[in-house]
Amino acid sequence: MASQRALLPRSAPAASGVSSRSIAALLDRLEAAPIECHSLMVVRRGHVVAEGWWAPYSAERPHVLYSLTKSFTSVAVGLAIADGLLSLDDRVVDVLPGHVPDGITEQARRITVHHLLSMTAGHPTDSLADAWELEPDDLVKGFLRLPFAVPEGTRHTYDNSTTLLLARMVEAVTGRGLDDFLDDRLFRPMGVDHAEWDRVKSGAVFGFHGLHLTTEAVAAFGELLLRGGVWDGQQLVPRAWVELATGRHIDCEPFEDGTEQADFSCGYGYQFWMSRHGYHGHGAFGQQCVVVPSHDLVVAVTAEGEAQALFDALWDCLLPGLDQPGSDQCDEQLAERLRRLSLSPVPGSASPVPGSAGAPGSVSAVLDASTDGSALPDGTTVTVDSTDGGWLVRFESLFDVEVGHGGWRESSPLGGPVVAAGAWQGGTFVADLYVITTPHRVRLVVDGESGRASATWSTVPLTGPRLELHLRSPLMTRPDVA
Template identity: 75%
Template structure:
């Protein structure tokens, strides 16, 4: 894949006043806690001082941001407000009158842009699944139809539907699709020339999820925020909007089924989370854009992390103490060498050239990625590795001791595997997402399983996630 031009200048930790040992300690902590990171970029005073990708993830590859997408939607709202097309007091019922249910409640008719941005509309739980269930073709209408249990503006509830509604409001007042609007006003002026968007069944961008960007584009977005909306010699976003969006508007409560995390209790802005230090845009499984203005610091992270604090705690405990504590050029080079060698562990085992196998998948295991009864065949190829065929659904190339890439349905899969006795094991990384599938085939019993390491929030169907763009109505988010 062709490399993209750099969005941010490079420097060394020492030249930018950062401790390379502190960055190394951050890596040590992540490794000790078995945190699966896919990329890390540390920016100090506008310069990239550390960057690394855990193979098979690479610098030029866009990565699914999940709910970090919400922060980009917030900027789109701010741009529409700056253009005089929208205001914080505008009501959903006035901007989207064709999506208003006939039996809308009084509170539903009062919901404004401010309530949506701060997620204080009054639902007690995330309304997404229920709203889509009662209105499969109109999430805005479903959101407004659901009863509100708390008065608007009084209680924060993490609610994906609010961002979907905001996206539709931006599109209505600008006359542009959300991706096209952000491309024109934000991403392309920054030099981000490749952004992918997953979409709902109708073709509209989710708004609350679904944006794919490179790690550097995430870091550049954070740096734009830190600079107050200025990029180069151009103001792209009004400073007062970014100050408003990244300020605390409501307290936050412990969310059911979320792990306890001190940073999740620091309050919420306008589609940004407040943190113990600075603020952040955050997506499921550890997609983070952390901005700490007091330290001139931006950190971008992608990964497959089940608990956000597993990344945030090391940032505060290892990285922050290294600000304004530079070391020698020798320490910087040792860190750079370590960052160049990052890799996720490939499957151990032997190649056993010439050995084939076939099996039938059992889908009873939790997180199964393919239907039960799917026949899998494993055949060695001349240049090493294997071709794994899942009936007529897809073919995947698998390397031994190296990563091998294929794009059976549009999106890439990078895979490595090995024989472990009579068992064939392969990891299939969907490298534009946080997710991978582990394939285990028992050659003796001719049975197998293909299970997700972390099940995508838009459902377990592997075939769906290999198509570009992904188009679905999510079950959960």
């Protein structure tokens, strides 16, 4: 892929008051934690002091942010308010009158922009699935029809629907799609020319998830917030809105019951989480934009795993290394380590072990989808054909994927990229298929002896398990994220 223009200046860690040893300790901690990092960028005093991508992930490729998207929608709301088109007290029923069902409660009529931003509408749980079930063709109507558990403004409940409503309200008052509005007012002025969006069936963007950006664009967004909405001398976002959105508005409880979530228990702003240090925009599986104003620090991460482990590592390893002495030698050692970051390709040989059931040229099997997290339909015929330096894997009537041996091979069978590596382990062919614009991968296992195969997600995407859906660009689905 073509390289993108740098958005942020670079410096050695020591020149920006960061000990390389602290970043190395952070890497050590992350490698031992229950989180698989895909990228990391540390920005101190406005300069990138450390950056790395675990191959096959790479710097130039946009990555889905999941709910970190919500923080960008918050900025869009702030811009519409600054333009005089919207206010915190505006009610959903007034801004979106064509989406108001008959017979709604008085509380539903009172829901305002403030309640949506702070996720304090009063529903007992995330309303998305129930709202969709009530109104398959209009999620706004479904949201307004649902019963409330507490009065508006009194309790925070993490609720994806609130952000979808905000996106539709911004579009209603600006007359533009949320993506076009943010391109014009935020991304293009920042120099970000590679924002991509997943969409609902109508073609509208989700608003609460589905934005794809490079790691550096996420870090630049954090730096914009840290500087009070100023970018390259231009006030892109009003300082007052940045302070309001990233300030604490309501107490909150961890959105995962029974888990220790210290950095999700500090309060909630306007589509931002408060942290033990600073605040952050958060996306499922570890997509993070962490801003720590007191230390002039921004950290951007893409990953697959539990986000709290990342925060624990940041506070324990990185913060103690700020404003500590460093050395050129340590900086060079860290830079070399960051250049060599890689996930491990599947180990094994280029051909089946002699005497095993697998044939060196081609093997076929039938997919068993009985296991949890299956990525493909039951009964799909899977054929593995040898090619130069790898294999061509055919999923009958669906698509073909290229797989490398000892390295990664990329293909775009349905328009979206997948990067894969595999090997023979005895008479079994094993491959990892990375849906490289997401945190997720599929482990393919083809047993040459039994003639059975499986294709299982490492973590099932929130937009559903069918692999074909995630190999299309842009991803288009109904808004049914759980």
